[in-house]
Amino acid sequence: MDSLFILPLSILPLSCKALASARLIKNVRFECAVEMFTGPQTGSGQVNVESLPRMFGWSTKSVHPDLKMLRILSLLPSFDIYSLRISLREIGVNIDDVSKLKLSTEKSAELTAYMQSFTRPLIKSIYSDSEQEITTFDDIIKLFRHPDTEVAKQRLEKMASALNISIREIPNFIEDYGDIFLSISYFRHCFDRLEPYVVSCMESLDAGRKHFQIKADSNTMQCYLTVDEYINSISAAVAGGLQSIDSRVGSLWKNASPEDFRAAKKFVEGYHVTLGAALCCLTVKMNAFAQMFPRPHACGAIRIADFMVSEMMPGFEMVKAMQTRYGKLSKGIGADGK
Numbered sequence: 001m002d003s004l005f006i007l008p009l010s011i012l013p014l015s016c017k018a019l020a021s022a023r024l025i026k027n028v029r030f031e032c033a034v035e036m037f038t039g040p041q042t043g044s045g046q047v048n049v050e051s052l053p054r055m056f057g058w059s060t061k062s063v064h065p066d067l068k069m070l071r072i073l074s075l076l077p078s079f080d081i082y083s084l085r086i087s088l089r090e091i092g093v094n095i096d097d098v099s100k101l102k103l104s105t106e107k108s109a110e111l112t113a114y115m116q117s118f119t120r121p122l123i124k125s126i127y128s129d130s131e132q133e134i135t136t137f138d139d140i141i142k143l144f145r146h147p148d149t150e151v152a153k154q155r156l157e158k159m160a161s162a163l164n165i166s167i168r169e170i171p172n173f174i175e176d177y178g179d180i181f182l183s184i185s186y187f188r189h190c191f192d193r194l195e196p197y198v199v200s201c202m203e204s205l206d207a208g209r210k211h212f213q214i215k216a217d218s219n220t221m222q223c224y225l226t227v228d229e230y231i232n233s234i235s236a237a238v239a240g241g242l243q244s245i246d247s248r249v250g251s252l253w254k255n256a257s258p259e260d261f262r263a264a265k266k267f268v269e270g271y272h273v274t275l276g277a278a279l280c281c282l283t284v285k286m287n288a289f290a291q292m293f294p295r296p297h298a299c300g301a302i303r304i305a306d307f308m309v310s311e312m313m314p315g316f317e318m319v320k321a322m323q324t325r326y327g328k329l330s331k332g333i334g335a336d337g338k
Contacts, residue, residue, distance in 0.1 A: 202228065
């Protein structure tokens with residue numbers, strides 16, 4: 001569940017038991033497929049959603065309920081848990097165990113460094129400059145459940161008054177908003193880890209445009225320009241969206257009020273689907289490029305060009321379409337119609 005582009009079908013209320021071990025994935029062309037198996041020796045065994053009735057012998061007289069659900073899910077722009085929570089609710093798919101839509105303990109721990117930008121101001125507002133051992137968000141909750149100084153208790157009382165809640169409710173209040181901060185940290189983490197892949201891909205695009213055979217092919221040159229534009233545009237949009245979020249939530253603890261927190265939560269949640277779509281597309285594309293060309297400088301320019309035209313180009317336009325439905329991240333995508 002830590003992935004942007006993989007949805008384990010075991011979490012869904014499907015009737016076909018054979019699908020329980022399968023996954024819905026976004027492939028390099030940003031098309032959705034059911035992955036029946038995967039492994040270093042076997043590769044990825046992918047099946048188109050529309051091929052499932054023939055594979056499992058489902059009746060063609062009526063639409064199988066599993067097929068109906070998977071058709072809808074295959075249209076989702078991202079499978080990250082934050083987008084999924086919103087999208088599954090919109091399409092009426094109920095998950096029997098909500099804990100399935102959570103990041104793993106390992107991933108949550110990995111995001112601790114990103115969480116500090118939100119938690120440090122909170123801790124400082126209560127504990128001033130004292131050193132506190134914080135490694136997870138749970139540590140913060142424990143810290144506020146059992147304040148160990150008189151000054152901290154007084155500051156907690158002041159915060160409780162501003163939030164119009166009792167001091168005993170503060171840990172629960174913070175916990176309620178912890179997932180919002182975790183989601184921001186998750187998206188920023190996903191974006192940051194893409195940087196070396198994006199740099200490598202852009203360098204290959206730049207080198208390709210100077211190759212004499214590619215320069216002579218107007219269609220390939222146009223593809224290179226378009227891919228370059230999409231990658232730059234999506235990257236700028238994600239960076240702008242994350243910056244907007246940081247600006248909105250950065251000063252919450254200084255002037256805490258229930259209204260401010262509710263507004264910030266709604267603001268951040270409004271970005272989830274669009275951020276997820278942009279990052280999912282960028283991640284799928286950059287992962288595919290890195291796997292195909294781990295050392296792009298050692299590969300032939302024509303081989304890279306073929307990949308750009310057949311695999312890299314398709315799918316980017318879907319992110320643009322998401323801007324229309326869910327709103328723009330920033331002026332990075334769609335402001336000029338591109």
